[in-house]
Amino acid sequence: MRFYLAIFLLLSVVLHAQDGSGSGRVHRIIQNATDRREANDLEKKLMTFSFKSYTKLLVTANPDSVRGQLEKVTRRKFGFGEPYEKVDSTQYKFKQFVKRQHLFETEKVSNVQFDGTYRKETVIGTKMSGFREPIYEVLGFNLQSFSMYGESYELLGTQYQSPIARKAFSDYQYRLVDSLRMQGRKVYEVTFMHKTKSQKGGLQGTLWIDAETFAIAKADMRVRGVINVSGSHRFTFLKEENIWVPAGRRFKITKGNNDEDIKIPGAVIQFDPIGTNSKKRRQVSDVTYLLSESDYSDFEWNEPVKIRKRWVAIEVKDDAIKKDDKFFAPYKADTIDRREKPTYETLDSIVAKEKIDKKLRLGRKIINGYVPFGPIDLDLRYLLSYNNYEGFRIGLGGITNDRFSEVYRIDGYGAMGTKDGAFKYSVGGAARIGKFSNTWVGFSYTDDVREIASTSFAIDKRVFKLYDPRPINVSTFYGYTSQRIYIETKIIPKTESIWQITQQYIDPKFDYTFLVGDRGYSNYHLATAQVSLQWNPFSDYMQTPVGRIEVEKRFPKFTFQYTHTLPDFLGNDFSFGKFDLRADYEKKHFDGQKTAVLIEGGFAFGDAPLTHLYNTSPNNITKDNVFKRITIAGKNSFETMYFNEFFSSEYAMLQVKHTLKRMTWTRKIRPSMVLVTRMAWGDMEKREQHVGIPFKTLHEGYFESGVECNQIFKGLGLSGFYRYGPNGLPKFQDNISLKVSFIFNIGMTD
Template identity: 60%
Template sequence: MRATTWILLFFSAYAFAQHAVSGVVKDADTGRPLAFATISEGKNENRITDVDGKFTISAKTRINKISVSYVGYQKKEITLRGEKFVAVQLSSALKSLDPVTLHQGQDPAIGIIRKAIASKSANNPQQKLRTFQFKSYNKLIVTANPDSIDGAIDSVFIRKSDGSQIAKPDSSSFRFKKLISSQHLFQMEKVSDFQFSGRRLKETVRGIRMSGFDKPVYEVVAFNLQSFSVYDNKYELFETKYNSPIARDAFSDYYYHLLDTVAVGGRQTYLVYFFPKRKYRKTGLQGLLYIDCENYAVAKAVMRLKTVLDVTATHEFEYLPDEKIWFPTNKEFKIVKGRNDEDIKILGETFQFDADGTDKKRKKQSSDFTYLQSKSWYFDRQYNQRVTISRSSVTMHVKDDAVHRTEDFWRQFRKDSLDSRSRQTYIALDSIVKKEKVETKLRIGRRLINGYVPVGAIDIDLRYLLSFNNYEGFRLGFGGVTNDRFSEKYRMEGYTAYGTKDGNFKYNIGAAARIGKFSNSWIGGAYTDDVREIASTSFAIDKRVFKLYDPRPINLSTFYAYQSWRGYIETRIIPKTESIWQLSRSVIEPKFSYIYQVDGKNYTRFNMTTAMVSLQWNPFSDFMQTPTGKIEIEKRYPKFTFQFTKSLPGILDNDFDFGKVDFRTEYQKKYLNGQKTAVFLEAGYAFGDVPLTHLYNTSPNSLTKDKVLQRLTLAGKNSFETMYFNEFFSSRYVMLQLKHGFNRVTLLRKVRPSLVLVSRMGWGDMERPEQHIGIAYKTLDKGYFESGIELNQIFKGFGLSGFYRYGPNQLPRFEDNISVKLSFILDFGI
């Protein structure tokens, strides 16, 4: 009986035993490992090699044969005779994929891709299905393979001043291997509900867990590693958009080659290899498309980018017979270090790379083995049922309780069980982050970038500390605003400043209360006693931008003083907008020689009671709602800003009846080669009785000096660099700016300027010019034109620019039309 029991146990164990084969795949010519090569065994699921070309494949029966394939290499079949480890070398097959021989019509892949493009609307779930919804579990890790790291303690040789060398032990690799053997470097888990209806796809995050953080970094949560759909004309990979291999115009960017026909989910598919044409070779996508032989839908896709980083994104699908469509089941993203000619510096840390096409050898660092992997599983899928999407204006909504989920919640939805390394990651990083106060440093860093220094419950505003202009002289001040440590429902703010030249104090004090959390709505009031540049266009909704210096005010000398009460409501209740609705009463006093005549009466000081709405609309951007507020996670252009101001006659001694309409739009286009085009358009129209203080000067930035070098100052942003201060005023105007920036060019090792071509033009007119007495000016009725070149970041952020004024307002002396400016760009390396 006892023997029988042992025999039964033996055969039971044998029945459930897994036969496994491990190995490594390398390039036969170079010996370099091939990451993400495909390993298949019979009818079992395919496996993909890791970043070091290593793999393990298992089955319930003995494995007799495996096949190994990799894009651009000859497929190889290996017969096994009991081996547990195999080293596979693949020979290049790229000679058969020579772009010169792949003309349209010669390769059958061309016809297949044409049919796939023509069938997109019939195969795209977001076009064929009325609605769908599913749950998703995502796991993201930053880690390394311990087996790939040499843990030996080496020596580092240091040369002394007398020429001798000493050796010091280098245990960095040893420590890194010990660390990575027990845990990952970073880990995040996320559980979400996805809903699609009315051409909108929304993600609601029900649970989020980020190693080391009590409150997750929401910008990381929103980071878009890869597109959800492979059918979009622009495929997004690692926050960069590329022309899709099945876009309408894909044949202008890609070559295609039919490799094989393979079975996916029981259906035959064409295996098509695509790769960029020669001009896009360094920046374009390459990869594999599995195209259904019957309906020409995408049954699987592998998108790859091989540059400084080696990025691979995989999309897998399941065929739904009832809907006759391939629907996504999971997606995976991997990123490792690629190859480049030079080291790259990011946030102060230098990353080294092997040079392309050379035999340069160096000892590999820990960053050579580190990789990021993200995988998502889709489950509980439902199709063509009634779906109600609440608050559809946000693309991603993180629930308030998402960061407080219990372990029972994670066990319920987790599709990839946590191994010992994953469990230890949470324990270790939670301890390290708390010990090193990482969250506190992150909070301080975020505020510093925006110009604040948090001190307890108050954020001190750095922009008030010191500035200079020709009217106030040096302006010394102090100001700040309360933060969430003070209250999440109330805030107070204020500042005070003193001008060393005008000898006056200025100040502001205000308070507000939040009346809506989702819309981030605030109601508040403030009083201000300060000075402002005359005729300056100001949009109240503009976000506060911190600069180490603000170049234009340095040269300003004409200001007006104002004492103003205002009550306002800030809100984002209108989808994809931010707005301020305001009532104000101001006393205005020009600080220059000026008289404004209205109906025979002269004004040197006047009262204004106005109502204003200022609104910024970003219709193409995506937003994420978090427990702490709304974040613009995907900035898209164009963006639009509107502002309407109307005086209220007869209220609180208002002197004038007038209105102002202001408009601005911005557009940017980034190219795969690193270049960028930007368009900026601004216009304004003032009607009624409007004093010069509140008209338009179109942002001049040049001094009235005889010599070019005497006019050498700092360049502004979106300002006319050859236009003199107070030279032109308008009651209606339009300004257009065109910029095109090229890649940085290396002249010397540390001299790498960025070339930008700039053209600006403006038109304007003045209604009732006879009302304005005391200041001489011209109008822009004939137009104003300037063009120039910016050489930015020549050295340590400093640059130089030159502009030339031409057209109807060109000045008689040639040198008066030239402006040379210094520039400075603060570069954080991100």
């Protein structure tokens, strides 16, 4: 017995010594790497730097991984009847194809500069197989982090906690594998793995850490799950500065253990499962992968660097797409890729034959709600809608495109309601006076109706929706005719803005009189000056020959708007001003959950009519039975607040949404649960001025909370909300709102 006890104690001591000393040693290595992040961070230690980057992105397959056999498969005519055998040549044809060429290829050469504060990439040459003009969004994909020294590390748009973050020990376990020499320096090879997500979905990998400086000399990062994503970083040691500087990056996507389509930015990758239990045969898509490799050269540091237009993170030069093969040759590796040239030649002919350029252009237009028809883009948003005042609203609208002119544009629409029988229309035109800033000067004339007291920011883009749920139940509108002149520009860094002067005639379509002094107005004229500005200070933008694109959306984002009447100008009747503010914030958590916060506020001063005040976006109809009030949920509306129940001349609104990790009930039923809380406060100055429509104020606050169960099946979902607090109603059922939701997902990221 003593012998076994002694053996057990000896083994415990040995194992503890091995694990304990190893754990203690690797803990010290990682702690030192964390503590010295700023000393080893390229952008913190060097005053300036610049280098050239050559990037090649491929969609391809290894021919040796494809069986390439002619197979016999069993089929039934029209799905039934006597079975018969048919030869399937898919594998054979695919193997012959990928022996000869890649599926897709694009290249770019860039100058990367850092001036001590900003880092900018200037694309001086690019080409994309099959396209005379590249798909610029692809050039802006941020597939992996540039730096290894942030609190988070990004792979394919997903943020993970960095293995050398301040709180990394709570998420990762580490193992010291070896010590070796790299570029003449001693480095530690350390593997890391997420403690709770080591098998699926968690970040894992290997770090090679300099034994003296504790800088990262090489890194391999990967995530295994539905798809396998990996990113690696190569570095070169700079003796003069005692720092490891980047030499290149590599990014790869391969198939994981799944049988569902995977959505990535702007595309859908179709995979089929691999394994002995799979009911499906191995498909060619199972061996297809995406690979992006970047090599850096001509590294210079601490030399004067001047970056023009620093607020643009990526700039594609106008002549970048005109570069020939001789331009790219010096940047390529010595190894010859025999499949490269056939890729460009074949895809160029395929794209031309299949008119893929035109199909891509059509797809881009449709996503934004347009169908190109020669020099005119027809606007799908005006075709059909419904509300309680107009009934079915049927119309047609459009805007000229670049085939008409790149400098001038004409836009307009016409519509008629089946219930009110009135024709509405708008016509306008503009001229571009600045290409880089995309500055336009224009005018418009409009005769239409609008919801009473609705808060709208002029800079907001009119998003295309198959349906717009909230206005269906709106019944209180005002008619207006307006003439406006405007300047639309992006000249202020990281902003879009509209500056305009408008003259309007307002005709409320409900019983309302506005009292000013000793006079009552049932209709009136307004002349206003307005500036509306969207500011995204933390986002990254790419400037291309065809415009500016927001390639990296970061939060918070801010929207400002100020409106003021112009006394004694164009027949203006009242004097008032309005200031509106909106702030959006989103945070994606490492575990797949997401939190979104929306803050809105508005303040009107002076003699402002009810039509131009605030209703805080209600979306509940007045019915006695909770089931009779079931309608379609809005995006950010108060689902338990009744239409025309509250009005304010000043208000503040807060909304918090927390989206849980998507659940799987069955293979096809995967609902998304969202916890929602909304609250608002407001007041009405000079309430006695508004005669004819009864309403309450929000000075005691308004509160509602609920749960959205979205995308239960085919985009359909259900939601339930409860109203509580000072403005809660006496009857329990009147505080409840049940809604149907619908989310149409086309695979594009938001």
